[in-house]
Amino acid sequence: xxxxxxxxxxxxxxxxxxxxxxxxxxxxxxxxxxxxxxxxxxxxxxxxxxxxxxxxxxxxxxxxxxxxxxxxxxxxxxxxxxxxxxxxxxxxxxxxxxxxxxxxxxxxxxxxxxxxxxxxxxxxxxxxxxxxxxxxxxxxxxxxxxxxxxxxxxxxxxxxxxxxxxxxxxxxxxxxxxxxxxxxxxxxxxxxxxxxxxxxxxxxxxxxxxxxxxxxxxxxxxxxxxxxxxxxxxxxxxxxxxxxxxxxxxxxxxxxxxxxxxxxxxxxxxxxxxxxxxxxxxxxxxxxxxxxxxxxxxxxxxxxxxxxxxxxxxxxxxxxxxxxxxxxxxxxxxxxxxxxxxxxxxxxxxxxxxxxxxxxxxxxxxxxxxxxxxxxxxxxxxxxxxxxxxxxxxxxxxxxxxxxxxxxxxxxxxxxxxxxxxxxxxxxxxxxxxxxxxxxxxxxxxxxxxxxxxxxxxxxxxxxxxxxx
Amino acid sequence: xxxxxxxxxxxxxxxxxxxxxxxxxxxxxxxxxxxxxxxxxxxxxxxxxxxxxxxxxxxxxxxxxxxxxxxxxxxxxxxxxxxxxxxxxxxxxxxxxxxxxxxxxxxxxxxxxxxxxxxxxxxxxxxxxxxxxxxxxxxxxxxxxxxxxxxxxxxxxxxxxxxxxxxxxxxxxxxxxxxxxxxxxxxxxxxxxxxxxxxxxxxxxxxxxxxxxxxxxxxxxxxxxxxxxxxxxxxxxxxxxxxxxxxxxxxxxxxxxxxxxxxxxxxxxxxxxxxxxxxxxxxxxxxxxxxxxxxxxxxxxxxxxxxxxxxxxxxxxxxxxxxxxxxxxxxxxxxxxxxxxxxxxxxxxxxxxxxxxxxxxxxxxxxxxxxxxxxxxxxxxxxxxxx
Numbered sequence: 001x002x003x004x005x006x007x008x009x010x011x012x013x014x015x016x017x018x019x020x021x022x023x024x025x026x027x028x029x030x031x032x033x034x035x036x037x038x039x040x041x042x043x044x045x046x047x048x049x050x051x052x053x054x055x056x057x058x059x060x061x062x063x064x065x066x067x068x069x070x071x072x073x074x075x076x077x078x079x080x081x082x083x084x085x086x087x088x089x090x091x092x093x094x095x096x097x098x099x100x101x102x103x104x105x106x107x108x109x110x111x112x113x114x115x116x117x118x119x120x121x122x123x124x125x126x127x128x129x130x131x132x133x134x135x136x137x138x139x140x141x142x143x144x145x146x147x148x149x150x151x152x153x154x155x156x157x158x159x160x161x162x163x164x165x166x167x168x169x170x171x172x173x174x175x176x177x178x179x180x181x182x183x184x185x186x187x188x189x190x191x192x193x194x195x196x197x198x199x200x201x202x203x204x205x206x207x208x209x210x211x212x213x214x215x216x217x218x219x220x221x222x223x224x225x226x227x228x229x230x231x232x233x234x235x236x237x238x239x240x241x242x243x244x245x246x247x248x249x250x251x252x253x254x255x256x257x258x259x260x261x262x263x264x265x266x267x268x269x270x271x272x273x274x275x276x277x278x279x280x281x282x283x284x285x286x287x288x289x290x291x292x293x294x295x296x297x298x299x300x301x302x303x304x305x306x307x308x309x310x311x312x313x314x315x316x317x318x319x320x321x322x323x324x325x326x327x328x329x330x331x332x333x334x335x336x337x338x339x340x341x342x343x344x345x346x347x348x349x350x351x352x353x354x355x356x357x358x359x360x361x362x363x364x365x366x367x368x369x370x371x372x373x374x375x376x377x378x379x380x381x382x383x384x385x386x387x388x389x390x391x392x393x394x395x396x397x398x399x400x401x402x403x404x405x406x407x408x409x410x411x412x413x414x415x416x417x418x419x420x421x422x423x424x425x426x427x428x429x430x431x432x433x434x435x436x437x438x439x440x441x442x443x444x445x446x447x448x449x450x451x452x453x454x455x456x457x458x459x460x461x462x463x464x465x466x467x468x469x
Numbered sequence: 470x471x472x473x474x475x476x477x478x479x480x481x482x483x484x485x486x487x488x489x490x491x492x493x494x495x496x497x498x499x500x501x502x503x504x505x506x507x508x509x510x511x512x513x514x515x516x517x518x519x520x521x522x523x524x525x526x527x528x529x530x531x532x533x534x535x536x537x538x539x540x541x542x543x544x545x546x547x548x549x550x551x552x553x554x555x556x557x558x559x560x561x562x563x564x565x566x567x568x569x570x571x572x573x574x575x576x577x578x579x580x581x582x583x584x585x586x587x588x589x590x591x592x593x594x595x596x597x598x599x600x601x602x603x604x605x606x607x608x609x610x611x612x613x614x615x616x617x618x619x620x621x622x623x624x625x626x627x628x629x630x631x632x633x634x635x636x637x638x639x640x641x642x643x644x645x646x647x648x649x650x651x652x653x654x655x656x657x658x659x660x661x662x663x664x665x666x667x668x669x670x671x672x673x674x675x676x677x678x679x680x681x682x683x684x685x686x687x688x689x690x691x692x693x694x695x696x697x698x699x700x701x702x703x704x705x706x707x708x709x710x711x712x713x714x715x716x717x718x719x720x721x722x723x724x725x726x727x728x729x730x731x732x733x734x735x736x737x738x739x740x741x742x743x744x745x746x747x748x749x750x751x752x753x754x755x756x757x758x759x760x761x762x763x764x765x766x767x768x769x770x771x772x773x774x775x776x777x778x779x780x781x782x783x784x785x786x787x788x789x790x791x792x793x794x795x796x797x798x799x800x801x802x803x804x805x806x807x808x809x810x811x812x813x814x815x816x817x818x819x820x821x822x823x824x825x826x827x828x829x830x831x832x833x834x835x836x837x838x839x840x841x842x843x844x845x846x847x848x849x850x851x852x853x854x855x856x
Contacts, residue, residue: 014554017757038811039549050759057553194851 010078060084248343293361304459335384348384513783542803564751567777571724629662639679658689676740686750706743718748
């Protein structure tokens with residue numbers, strides 16, 4: 001069965017799950033020039049479901065790696081070229097009946113010339129936008145990668161809506177569909193589709209001249225001899241670095257866009273003298289109950305938030321657009337925004353209100369440690385009801401935080417600095433910090449937001465006030 | 470084939486609680502289970518059980534090793550083929566070879582088995598060509614073997630549905646007055662299904678000649694057994710009114726002995742038995758699953774010490790029943806099998822679109838024929854005619 005002359009074979013990214021459309025290539029386990037055997041792991045890919053190794057379907061020599069590590073690859077795109085023909089054990093000769101890598105489901109083999117542009121052209125399932133609002137489509141179109149993972153079970157209707165929105169958007173622009181652009185499904189009758197497939201013409205590149213832009217057989221014929229496509233020229237600025245939008249960054253972007261353009265934000269600021277709090281902190285740190293836990297300023301802020309939220313339950317609520325209801329939560333799942341090597345994550349402490357100060361300190365320490373190690377369990381990232389973002393650790397005074405989606409308020413806690421402050425009628429150096437509270441004005445009015453922020457401030461200025469709560 | 474990523478190993482939530490002592494015939498430091506039937510320890514020592522005496526020839530013992538090794542190789546090749554895009558999905562039996570070969574070999578001619586979608590080892594024992602299983606997972610057909618000829622039903626994807634088929638079939642056997650038994654396969658997760666419980670109620674009421682063979686591989690996809698049942702599964706049988714036995718599912722000899730006894734009892738009119746084969750799914754639920762998300766690597770390592778093939782190999786070597794040449798021969802045969810499976814799978818022709826009409830009924834009904842004609846006409850409407 002061995003051929004004397006080497007045959008070049010391309011291995012296309014398979015769907016390693018059920019109905020997945022893309023995967024991220026985490027790392028290559030082979031290099032150009034390596035000799036590989038059948039089933040030798042070639043690379044590691046991560047899909048929405050799992051990280052898995054892809055074993056080689058061929059025995060031979062690696063000629064070319066077509067995708068760089070870190071890239072997101074569409075299912076069906078070739079990732080590696082292997083020169084076979086040395087009769088490696090277990091390598092069947094191709095029969096032309098759908099061997100891996102030779103053709104893909106879209107029949108695009110015939111036009112495989114340059115891989116980069118083609119990859120971005122791959123058709124995929126409609127994706128869900130953060131809230132599926134059609135009027136948001138243009139916004140998202142500028143950052144297509146902000147869209148979430150493919151719609152699967154129960155998501156068909158959502159997918160259809162997204163697709164419909166995309167078609168409307170496309171109809172609005174009269175510009176021809178540019179190659180490399182992710183457009184709607186081109187309109188063509190099934191026999192014409194088949195004809196296009198047989199001719200190796202990608203319908204997405206064809207401009208329809210039939211009624212309503214339907215692609216006809218003549219259009220396919222016209223497209224069969226296309227003018228040479230101009231190479232995609234991106235003038236690289238000196239030192240410019242292009243970072244693919246994925247992972248936590250992608251998620252954060254989607255969440256922030258969704259939040260910023262859904263909940264009308266109001267931000268209020270309060271400057272507080274926390275000298276007494278800092279004194280209390282030192283005293284508390286010596287108590288046996290708190291031995292071994294970190295008594296941080298953040299702990300006091302968290303405690304103050306929990307106490308104040310008890311007095312103003314509406315601050316700990318959510319807007320349920322679908323049900324047309326405001327959900328006032330029975331417990332505070334306190335989120336702490338944590339900067340991690342992988343980006344921003346907001347794990348939360350479930351029912352933080354029931355914890356003692358020592359327990360809360362322990363929970364906060366665990367939470368941030370786990371987050372920084374990148375090991376936060378998914379359950380700890382969902383279900384938050386209120387968030388604190390400690391911008392002070394970066395030496396910053398304050399900011400206008402954006403709500404964690406689904407929550408009614410978020411508190412930013414700035415750096416604690418020695419400042420001149422009027423204390424008992426005299427200007428004294430005091431330890432002062434700034435608080436910034438952003439809230440969803442659909443739920444929380446200025447009065448409630450102000451009262452809540454004032455209560456948090458009062459508790460930090462005079463921790464003894466907690467006795468009155 | 471699933472890569473283990475450190476960061477996901479830890480985030481397993483409640484499933485982690487299961488990582489405590491696994492009750493079973495395990496490493497010496499774990500508590501022994503008095504109820505567990507075992508004839509071959511994880512260390513490869515042959516032990517006797519008064520209730521389940523077993524006489525096996527040396528040839529049979531070597532045969533079991535060979536079967537298990539070949540089936541494991543098949544399983545590995547199928548997993549790789551899925552990763553290469555040649556199969557739509559694959560459900561790995563890694564770790565469950567002894568449970569399946571022991572049960573499969575306990576069947577006699579004339580007995581009927583109703584599998585789930587993971588019973589590759591039973592299929593092997595029943596003489597089903599692996600390629601007929603591969604064609605199912607490639608999406609070429611619904612399983613290429615004749616269930617009547619092989620005494621082995623088609624794979625059932627619906628969880629637990631086959632238990633009703635098995636009980637119904639067993640009641641038919643009873644009414645025919647035939648001297649054969651039925652073996653229903655199910656997993657631990659299926660015990661929570663309504664139809665499995667219905668099947669057991671009917672089986673008990675009619676004393677049907679059916680044996681429920683439950684491979685408790687500890688996980689229903691990601692849900693650990695402790696969340697499915699507050700009692701050991703074999704004890705559930707008492708509630709239905711028939712005996713339940715727990716057997717070391719990684720001990721091919723114990724599985725053979727227990728299943729053989731249960732099938733014999735069924736043939737003799739003593740009604741059903743529930744067998745809980747206590748085992749472990751070493752791989753993912755299917756190729757779409759990532760087990761590192763819900764169980765600890767340490768747990769898997771623990772179970773590696775109870776590997777069904779390793780313990781038989783230890784026994785064969787120690788007792789001088791097999792030498793290095795034998796094991797090398799089995800390895801070579803396994804590689805040959807893998808090549809045959811690979812070639813056979815990738816070369817499978819796609820079925821014509823009209824093939825779906827062929828096996829709906831034994832005979833073509835007028836309604837079906839009309840549908841077929843309509844579909845053919847539609848296909849012909851494409852440029853270049855039907856594919």
